Amino acid sequence: MPADDVHIHDMPTHDPTAHTEDIIVIDNLYKIFGSVMAVCGFSLRVRRGEVVVVVGPSGSGKSTVLRCINHLEVPTEGDIYVDGIHLEDKKTDINAVRAEVGMVFQQFNLFGHLSVLDNITLAQRLIRKRNRPEAERIAMEQLERVGIPEKANAFPHQLSGGQQQRVAIARSLAMNPKIMLFDEPTSALDPEMIKEVLDVMLDLARGGMTMVVVTHEMGFARSAADRVVFMDQGCVVETATPKVLFNEPKHERTKLFLSKIISH
Ligand code: ADP
Ligand code: MG
DSSP, X not given: OOGGGOOGGGSOTTOTTTTSSEEEEEEEEEEEETTEEEEEEEEEEEETTOEEEEEOOTTSSHHHHHHHHTTSSOOSEEEEEETTEETXXXXXXXXXXXXXXXXXOSSOOOOXXXXXXXXXXXXXXXXXXXXXXXXXXXXXHHHHHTTOGGGTTSOGGGSOHHHHHHHHHHHHHTTOOSEEEEESTTTTSOHHHXXXXXXXXXXXXXXXXXXXXXXXXXXHHHHHOSEEEEEETTEEEEEEOHHHHHHSOOSHHXXXXXXXXXXX
């Protein structure tokens, strides 16, 4: 639409995403826990289909930022918009926003007493209101996608860690999210299982999913990330393509951090 066709009073006043490709907008986010400033002045915009990897020392606020994106934590200050919806607006239906944002944690959080299939159909039936046959059909599609359809009737304790994490990813994908958040998804896995999970994530990234991934898997970042954000002490230190950030970091703090993680 040409600019002169837009009438000023037709424009939403508080929606910075309205005329952009940004599906996530985080604007000057603060999160304080008692005396701990977990996040202080963090801003980030993620375009539709973009893959952003977040790295940083332990305690730098990475998990808190991810948790604020689907409102598992309520910001102390600042604004977050997901697909144009302002999370801090009291009128916003947070559960509706959450249904569009899948999250995969370090711990897989599967229900131990439910089969793989039931783990994947539960939220679909409760939140997406799908009937059992439809939810099961979608669950099987997602299990195929993560490469373990034969595990549909197994229970979580019968699976390896890598397989459990793939079930957790399938469970998220079955909800047809617009965005996937990953918080150190391979950190709890034995080394030989890391690749099978990263391969699923790489596939997802190549398929055009918008992803924000906290990980120290630099190989993944190099092949999947459009941008890498280095954060420290609750805010962004620098953001660049993986090639630039890993090969020519600008800030001393970034150099120091990278020297520690790449050397081991
Ligand atoms: P990271 O994921 O980068 O390791 P976190 O976001 O988990 O960092 O934590 C950032 C800081 O906030 C840490 O100092 C952590 O101890 C603190 N923190 C995180 N969650 C809570 C909480 N629920 N209560 C109190 N402090 C918290
Ligand atoms: Mg964390």
